[in-house]
Amino acid sequence: MPNWLLPENIADVLPSEARKIEDLRRHMLDNFRLYGYELVMPPMLEYVDSLLTGAGKDTDLRTFKLIDQISGRMLGLRADMTTQVARIDAHLLNRNSVTRLCYAGSVLHTRPSGLHATREPLQIGAEIYGHAGLEADAEIQELALASLAMAGFADVRLDLSHAGVLRSIIADDPAARIDEAALYALLRAKDSPGLEALTKHYAAVTRDALLALPQLYGDVDVLARARAVLPAFPGITRALAELAALAASALGRAEVAIDLADLRGYQYESGAMFGLYVPGLPNAVARGGRYDHVGEAFGRARPATGFSLDLRELARLLPSAERxxxxxxxxxxxxxxxxxxxxxxxxxxxxxxxxxxxxxxxxxxxxxxxxxxxxxxxxxxxxx
Structure with missing residues (x-):
């Protein structure tokens, strides 16, 4: 094998592409600062027990692991920076006030997330800690939309979902709670036959609600259909109200869609979630949501919400910069x-x-x- 070949889905970034990426990084970080976000730089390498705390099985599978020759403990190369920033807020800054933090840096994945995706994304993102109200979710959503607007994307679709819907449906059904991971996978794939087979021994109210979720997607009118077919549990009522408010706040800046079975990121998300889509890319170019429980393992649970995107993927969609x-x-x-x-x-x-x-x-x-x-x-x- 020639010694200049790189591993699969790993690539050099050449001058014109590197300039696009760096310009995006600078402009976005400067805009984050205008909103009051402070820049942090977590390390590329951490002990696995800290790095993967609350991150879920997906992140564990995407993380490269190695043995530290100094301590003998297992280390991980970060596949995501969200839990690292949560650790900084909970353990190092330890503030009582609302804290806004942002970051930009490379992450490494054991496998690519898509057909042409790199295994070394350049992740940039912003997080708010300390405020449980919907105002923080709305600000993060606004900041994510502003970031894409700065990059020149005018045709953006905002997809909204909510982790609280599934959790409320299965909360009082012990059999469903045992199958939570399997339900998450089936809903994410919109596998209705699989759902019918798995839920046949559940309580009727649980089963009917779960079977309805894959069909609850479309424009904001989906929320009215959801209120009609889902049980009026307090958690579901609250989740649908939050989605309605976030959809309203995005009007005029993006096309808004609702998908109550879109549970990507569900393992550590705890509330409203969103994905942003642009022409030319089948997957979400940015994802965000609320994750109030990640800080618990670091000694302090704090309300938290944020978003991130891959600058390399975003730059690939942009035209070549003029010389x-x-x-x-x-x-x-x-x-x-x-x-x-x-x-x-x-x-x-x-x-x-x-x-x-x-x-x-x-x-x-x-x-x-x-x-x-x-x-x-x-x-x-x-x-x-």
Whole structure:
């Protein structure tokens, strides 16, 4: 095997693509800061017991693991940053007030999440800790939509769901609670025949509600249908009201859809969940939701909600960036030349000094001007 080959679903990022990704990262982090979010940088490597706390089986299967040669304990390369940021809030910052945190960094997956997905996503996200009200969910949803708008996506679909619906349905049925993981998988796949087989020994009210969930998807009118066919349990009533409020807050900024069987992320989500979809990508480009119980293992349960997206996947959907205009200058150490180049760079100009005997060939820059010496003065001339 040639030594330059990379593992499957691992790839280098070349200059023009890297610039798109970095521009997105900077602009989004700057926008997060305008909302009051503080940047944190969790480590790439942690002990598995901390890294996977409350993260669910899916994250466990996606996590690369290795033995620490210093402690002998099992380490994990992070496959997601949400639980890491929850640990920082609960254990290190330990604030009593509402805390807004954001992050950006690479994560690593044992298997790709989709057909053409990378196993090394560049994850960026934002989280709010300390407020249990719907205001925090609405702010996170707004921030996620604003992030896609900054990237140039005007045609966005917001899919809403709620972990509380399933949990309320099975809360009083011991047989259903035992099968919670299987129910989650069947609902996620919208496997109605599988649901019928699994639920045949459940209480009638539980079974009827579970069999109705795969059909409860569509526009916001789904909420009215859900109120008609689902039992009026307090948890279900509250969940449907929260979804109605979040749908209303997104009007005018995105097409809104409801899918009460879309339970991706269910293992650690505890409330409203959402996915954002854009043309050109079959999977959600961003996902978010409420996860109030993740901090318990770190000594302090705090209300929490947030979202994240993969910058590499998002950048892949964007058109190639236009080449930036630049200035070509000769190589030299003459004080006047050095001062002229420094002054141009201080004003934001890209100045590329040509190495003697070489042509310039860049993906990102187009030299449309040149710095030349005329009558003892360095002047700019346009190139044809």
């Amino acid at each position: 930036k205009h630049a200035i070509r200058a000769p190589w030299g150490n003459a004080p006047e030349l050095r001062e002229q180049i420094a002054e141009l760079r201080r004003t934001g100009e890209v100045v590329i000094q040509s190495m003697p005997g070489h042509d310039d060939d860049q993906d990102e820059f187009e030299c449309d001007r040149v710095l030349v010496l005329e009558d003892s003065n360095w002047i700019l001339k346009n190139l044809g």
